[in-house]
Amino acid sequence: MSTDFQQARETLGARLRELRTEAGLNGKEFAEALGWQRSKVSRLENGKQTATTADLEAWARAAGAHEASGELRGRLRGLETTYRSWRRQLAGGHRALQEANAVQEMEAETVHLFESGIIPGIFQTPDYARGVLTDVSNRIGSPSDVEEGVRARMKRQEALYQPGHHFHALIWEGALHVVRCSPESMIAQLDRLAGLVGMDTVTIGIVPLGVRTPFSPKHGFWIIDERLVIADTWNAEVWLDSSEEIAFYVKLWDQIRNSAVFGHQAHRLIGRARAHLSPT
Template sequence: MGTDFQQARETLGVRLRELRLSAPGGRLTGTDLAQRLGWPHSKIYKLENGRQTATTEDLRAWAAGVGQPEAFAELDARLKGFESHIRSWRRQLAAGHRPVQDSWNLEVGRSRAIYAWEEAVVPGLLQTADYARHMFLRYADLQGSVRDTDAAVRARMKRQEWLYEGGHRFHALVWEAALHALICPPAVLAGQLDRLAGLIGMDTVELGIIPLSASLKIPTANGFWILDDRLVITEDWHAELWLNDADSVATYLRVWNTLRESAVYGADAHNVINRARRALNLP
């Protein structure tokens, strides 16, 4: 993921450098352009070398600064091209977590079968409101984003209506480690575990747990979601990646099926959840 993102930034940077060197009034040095735009010289260097992701405003200023305002449309199209697949958290969270949840709600609403793998947290479609609230607060602190926690929680809870509509099927795989992770207070985690236990046997939910003791054919790497056979959504600390090409979807489905071989279901999954619940030493 980082490689694709970096290559896209570097390609855009090469084009920015070309425009600077071909300015109608004569080639501009990085210092010249920085002075024109009122930017630190380091920003010119970072953008041209793919060390920083440009904003739409940066690209508009650059095109005007090099005397080629007509180039803005091309530059902005390049940016939107890779940002449609690689969605930086900085941009996505500029207005808070609620808009991100709304985007997810639209895609989930279009889906009939969803396959999810989470190695560190309980999947959003199965979260309690209290658990979700603590997740949003943690990420808001990390990213320094707007704290629209209540609105984000409501949007996530609304998405769960999908589970109660006919013709839908949620195939969830969770690593046992996620059942012990105290990303929230113990009492909140206990409530979350109770909800998971109650979902086992629901006709629209297939919940598999991979025990810590299970033999694994591949590492339990980053979490991801497959929506029907058309879209994969996965994330890293800097961005969320949306992939809709057939090869990528097939690869992630193969990973999901491989992980599934290590999972337990039904009564066995219930036992793993209960073990995590007892470890909290709560009533």
């Protein structure tokens, strides 16, 4: 999948290749100078592996380009924190973005996610998704291909039924009370969520309102195979793949999990939200 992140990594790789060729060394000679496998040089130059700060400093030394070390570190910082505005991502419409998300989810074996104000997209019903995408389209001014976006979002749910995949979802209880569609459709959405509790490929925990927590629910985030974190803000996604950032979010997810309830207790909280919509 072509992404801003991958394009930036390939651009960094091209710069590394340029420094090596300017030094007059082929890949084999350069790898020997660094004490690396030749395959590592190839992966870095072709954007197949993310360099570390130590890799870049060693590369600059081996190329005799010490002055390039600061430039390379700056490129890496930009790569590790990739800002992708919703306006830019949705310029091609909702369908394209949903299909890109589907690729991430189908390729992942394990996804850990937290949502503080919305039912996760992969669990949404068509009516709920329609309400969400319509609101986004109105707010961002994106192309109005909402129906195509809804169909693509529903297709994403195929990953829930694929062997070898597992989704570990934590949802703030408040998200169950944020109505993004008609009351009747919201009830159907809550029923859908309740029906997913206990699936072999899905673990759902609800963080109750009023529980003592060591955190505030600032934003949602997804951890993809512990190799990539995608964090949502109001106007953008931030993609993080440095080991330090991933470790931070894994630790945060574990803390949130300690405050969540599962199984029967999760059903009870979903039922409580449903009762507010249908008091009779």
